[in-house]
Amino acid sequence: MSLQIISIILGSLTLAAALMVVLSKHPVRSVIYLVVTFFLITSMYIMMNAQFLAVVNMIVYAGAIMVLFLFVLMLLNLNKEMEPVTAKGSQLAAFIAGGSLFLVLITALKDTLILGQSYRENHSQIGLVKELGNLLFSKYIVAFELTSILFIAAMVGAILLAKRENQIIE
């Protein structure tokens, strides 16, 4: 019973934090709320016993990517007057479109087979580091090595793009 209450509280907090990401006017506040959202999603991974992904999510998303976002925001030194505003009409259209999307998704959920299935009954051990490590270094070893190439390409691209023009020429 207490577990259900914890789940519901975590879920509603996640949605509230995600809403604040979209609604808050100041970009730095958006980043902070996004960090909160990622922490809450990490807690959901823990509830589903996906321990490896919980740790990776915390380190990569809440640690690395969000710090990158924050650094860029501080580097650009934006003030509140520069925050672009959206027209009311397009805002309304976006909310209607998003609401319809949500309605379609929920209708699809209504007929799924897993409705009402408790994940506690499964006693899933699949999210542990040992199981995922076995899988990652046997079945998915080629994809794992290819991601290193992707990272090198992203790194070179980021350095080249962020350099000033005259620095490239010299």
Place this chain on the structure above:
Amino acid sequence: MQAASSIGTSLDFYLFVSFALFTIGAIGAMTRKNMIVLLMCIELMLNAVNLMLVTFSTYYNNGDAQIFVFFTMVVAAAEATVGLSIIIMAYRNLKSIDIDMYNKLKN
């Protein structure tokens, strides 16, 4: 549908949260005009999909989906670095992060 007493611990609750997160991210991507907030909304949508993959992985007791989530995180990290450096470069040229200013890329 099962009784409401099991709503917190059932998997469809997590699916519901994932759908709602995706919708919020999509609405944010449609309404906000700040380029950096737009990238953050894309990250939100990626995380919603990750949550759904982990939910189904737990249900079917299959690790492949969690490996897929791992690769999604890798691609998201690479995408964020390149996207942010593109934003920095565009900000140097245009002195703005409004996406409406970026239609100069057309020519």
